[in-house]
Amino acid sequence: MDxxxxxxxxxxxxxxxxxxxxxxxxxxxxxxxxILSLIYGGDYWLNQTQAEGIWHQLFxxxxxxxxxxxxxxxxxxxxxKMLTGITIIDVKTGQAPSIAQCIxxxxxxxxxxxxxxxGIFWVGIDRRKQGWHDKLAGTAVVxxxxxxxxxx
Numbered sequence: 324m325d326x327x328x329x330x331x332x333x334x335x336x337x338x339x340x341x342x343x344x345x346x347x348x349x350x351x352x353x354x355x356x357x358i359l360s361l362i363y364g365g366d367y368w369l370n371q372t373q374a375e376g377i378w379h380q381l382f383x384x385x386x387x388x389x390x391x392x393x394x395x396x397x398x399x400x401x402x403x404k405m406l407t408g409i410t411i412i413d414v415k416t417g418q419a420p421s422i423a424q425c426i427x428x429x430x431x432x433x434x435x436x437x438x439x440x441x442g443i444f445w446v447g448i449d450r451r452k453q454g455w456h457d458k459l460a461g462t463a464v465v466x467x468x469x470x471x472x473x474x475x
Contacts, residue, residue, distance in 0.1 A: 333466040334452035335409040346403030355382045395425040424460045431456030
């Protein structure tokens with residue numbers, strides 16, 4: 324984004340983004356825990372040797388990746404981000420991120436987490452509050468202007 328538009332943008336910091344991630348995690352768990360319990364039984368949660376099945380892989384890895392990416396593509400936010408009034412933007416245009424940016428951003432989460440979550444914690448020190456996944460994808464997370472105006 325150019326310097327003129329950047330002054331209007333309020334970047335979402337570490338804690339509000341953490342809150343959104345916690346809300347998203349709870350929502351995903353509300354969906355997958357009952358399903359996996361029905362498929363594998365209650366012992367699934369106590370015995371990791373059962374974690375080899377296709378349903379385990381599908382609901383713990385594929386479903387969240389697809390759901391999150393689809394929300395980013397169509398809403399520029401996950402449900403947790405929507406509830407906390409934050410949204411993802413393309414840093415160059417200030418508009419919604421492209422499909423490619425959303426996919427790169429999701430893959431970038433793994434890059435951000437590998438070195439002791441350093442790429443996630445980077446949000447707390449970066450001037451644009453970007454994690455490494457944001458930097459890789461050319462995105463940023465901002466306070467929704469509509470939500471910002473409602474609180475003033």
